[in-house]
Amino acid sequence: MRRPLLLAALAAVSPLGCHAAPAGGDVQIVFAADQLGYLAPCGCSEHQLGGAARAAGAIEARARRLPTLFLEGGNLLFGTLAPKPDEEQQLRAKAVAIARSWAEATAGTTRRFRRGPYDLVAGAAFADSALGSLPPVSGGEVVKVGGVPIGLLPLDGPPAPGAAAALRKAGARVVVALAQAPRVADAQLWGQAAGADLALQAGVDDPVQDTDEAALVPAAGPPAFRVKDKGRSLLALTLHLPAGAPAGLVVPEPAAQRAARANDLDALIASDRARLQGAAGPLRELLQKKLTELGARRDALRRPETPPAGRAVAEVAFVELGDGSPEDPKIQEIFQRYTTLVAEQNLAAQKDKICAPPKPGELHYVGAAGCRDCHPDAAQVWDRTKHPHAYQTLVEKGRQLDVECIRCHVLGYDQPGGVCRLDRVGALGGVQCEACHGMGSAHADSMGDAPMPIPKPDLQTCLRCHTPDNDTRFSRESYVSYYLPGILGPGHGKPAK
Ligand code: HEC
Ligand code: HEC
Ligand code: HEC
Ligand code: HEC
Structure with a gap:
């Protein structure tokens, strides 16, 4: 995957800050947002990102170097607005564990x-x-970080013009808009309207929101940033304030990012050089001119x-926050105590649960x-896959009583x-x-006459479980080359021998 883009590049200057502060200094802002109830990776797949333990390692290392303002943009505690009844207790316990973890992580x-x-x-x-x-974050305040006054301006929508002015009057050297906005571009516009120096976006209300990190540095107005959701990345801004x-x-x-752009130009130059080989006349001249220009841009x-x-x-x-991050x-x-607690709580909560058999005629x-x-060949193929062992896998990890895993x-x-x-x-x-x-009761009861709900499962079927969060390797390509061949065999989607 490509690195985040600075949507419009280079040394843009945000316009404001009428009260240039007298004192100089370096400070750091570390920003996280939209954790969405994420405490630790499930361990389902390789190279899963995120988790409070890794975030803590990264924040602590940075806070040792420079005075640090840590900002959490919101949407930390829960990952759903409508928890299912049997999940509620566990999700609350997780929210408490998350809050404790972040209190610990940001102590310095x-x-x-x-x-x-x-x-x-x-x-x-x-x-x-x-x-x-x-x-x-209260209505708008100035916090001192390493002696530098920084103004914090929470925004839920387009602000009153010049909303940052009061914070500057109160001495803020830099004003940061914390925008709960659907997109980073909205955060930028709101920050600009307020007269802030930079805008940080959090917000997951919009179904087409970007979930990747982004830095928007427009030619006019303040730069705006967002981080990956579910705690998969942090933003660290080092402010040099002479x-x-x-x-x-x-x-x-x-x-x-500069290096990546230079590499992109290298590839373009190589392909134009190849075209130059066979070119003559005006086309040749044009290509030569273009190559000189591309070369200069790359060197810069x-x-x-x-x-x-x-x-x-x-x-x-x-x-x-990947594999290499210390935890x-x-x-x-805290995480271990949480998993032990929810196992006990969930077991106790279900102790008296009555499991009614399916209603007559209910699929x-x-x-x-x-x-x-009736399908011995298909069953033998299935026996040799990893799927029959998926519950044992949870048992081995001690997570079989976790309602977030069992599904x-x-x-x-x-x-x-x-x-049940x-x-x-x-x-x-x-x-x-x-x-x-799909549910097979009607099919089995009719000796195979009634069709199975999903006779031919496809990519969409797999995606119910092999989600981007739970399986980092699953894709359209790997579905064809690896996953599908991994579950089929003679008598199961292939001719029986
Ligand atoms: C109900 C959830 C679920 C569905 C639906 C599902 N899988 Fe899986 N799959 C899992 C789980 C869980 C594992 C891990 C099992 C283990 O190792 O304990 C897994 C593992 C696999 C593996 C082994 C991967 C490896 O580590 O080598 C393959 C291959 C696979 N699935 C293919 C598929 C394909 C293809 C589909 C769709 C046709 C599919 N799965 C649908 C849950 C699911
Ligand atoms: C949305 C479906 C889903 C949920 C929920 C889920 N898993 Fe998985 N899990 C998978 C899939 C799919 C795989 C196989 C991934 C692969 O092959 O890369 C898997 C594989 C695993 C593995 C095996 C990894 C290996 O080494 O082969 C472990 C361990 C695991 N899950 C633990 C958990 C735990 C713990 C939870 C709860 C916190 C959980 N899972 C929740 C879908 C899920
Ligand atoms: C009493 C025997 C019987 C039982 C039990 C049974 N099936 Fe079948 N199944 C059949 C017959 C017969 C067919 C049709 C075979 C054919 O058309 O080649 C069939 C076809 C299928 C097909 C292929 C459908 C298609 O259109 O290609 C699938 C998938 C399937 N069964 C899955 C299952 C699953 C899953 C179960 C368990 C829930 C199950 N069957 C239980 C007898 C049975
Ligand atoms: C991980 C998903 C998955 C699981 C689990 C699974 N199947 Fe399938 N099954 C498929 C796919 C995919 C196909 C091939 C569909 C196609 O031909 O497009 C298939 C095909 C079939 C067929 C048609 C066989 C043929 O060659 O025409 C039958 C019958 C069947 N499955 C039965 C079973 C039975 C019985 C089990 C359990 C023992 C099972 N399946 C488990 C995904 C699955």
């Missing part, structure tokens, strides 16, 4: 936690008690960019044992004929036939 910083709609799922009182000592600097923030293009990109002296500069870095042991411990799951006799690792959780109680999985563990083919 000056910090503010904005509330978003996904923080208020269990009510404002619950959010207040979970977030406890973590200070909210004494007496004029208004506005210069945002140099990140070195990695290979030289380090030096921001103008004496200006206030914001250096941008996105921190990806904070204190947060791993329901029957389980792989009810298919095997994709057993047959029909909480549905007719499927697994976490402690009574029985023969319905694993990804069974009907997880792909």
